[in-house]
Amino acid sequence: MNHAAARVADATGNWVDTTAPQWARPYLRVARYDRPIGSWLLLMPCWWSAALASGIAHDLHRLPLWVALFFIGAFVMRGAGCTWNDITDRDLDAKVERTRSRPIPAGQISVKQALAFMVAQALVGLVVLLQFNRFAIATGIASLLIVAIYPFMKRITWWPQVTLGLAFSWGALMGFAIAFARLDVTAFLLYAGSISWVIGYDTIYAHQDVEDDELIGIKSTARLFGARTHRALVILYTLAVVLIAGALLSAGAHAAGWIGLAVFAFHLGWQIRRLETSDTALCLRVFKSNRDAGLLLFAGLVADAVLRTVG
Structure with missing residues (x-):
């Protein structure tokens, strides 16, 4: 099979296609290492919570390590989750x-090979998780149930994006779990805000597949909202900003954190104005821009933590 034929349709010209060993490419693709945007989006709530918790604690000395561990954990666990998703969706994927x-x-790898690779990635994630306290370990393990059921939600509900939000936002709890060995209202407000953000951006992503999803009976908020998607995004993104603002207020955040949230909110507004749901290429670009939105908020939270600690 030549290199072009082996590529995934919506991921071409990346490092996996050009430099990875030929034997490794199917494994890297099934874990989406050729499309790391999902890993970045999984990582953002982890980094938000780590920065916000550090600011509350007025303690920065563990933040660099947490940032590094979350980076590794997000990439391998997103890879494991995507592998599981592809195993459960293999018959549906063949129709889209x-x-x-x-x-x-x-037919590039078998289900057994994919399962073995999934377990290997999960074990790396477990090694990362074991660096934290017992409460954080238990909190991290609790997320696996949501990850396991997510692939089946699009078969039974118009809101599979909610389940994705529950899974992809779990990191918003983890920073508080590792910093304080407990969860409080600040953590849950950040978690809820992240869930609303995820539902919004994944609705944009799902608009790429609306026609195929209609043919094979797959449900999504993109199909549910249809022509009302822009209005729905205004509600979802506004709710995300309000809930995250509640987390910042509860945490006693200072000006830098609020500036980060304001820039984040501005970016979400730009997405809504820019979006044309009939343009699938644009949908993908707008969806991917959420990494930048998340990094802007993270920068504000880090600056806030630094100023609160040294001040």
């Missing part, structure tokens, strides 16, 4: 233009 070239439906 954008996903039929994924490694399992394309």
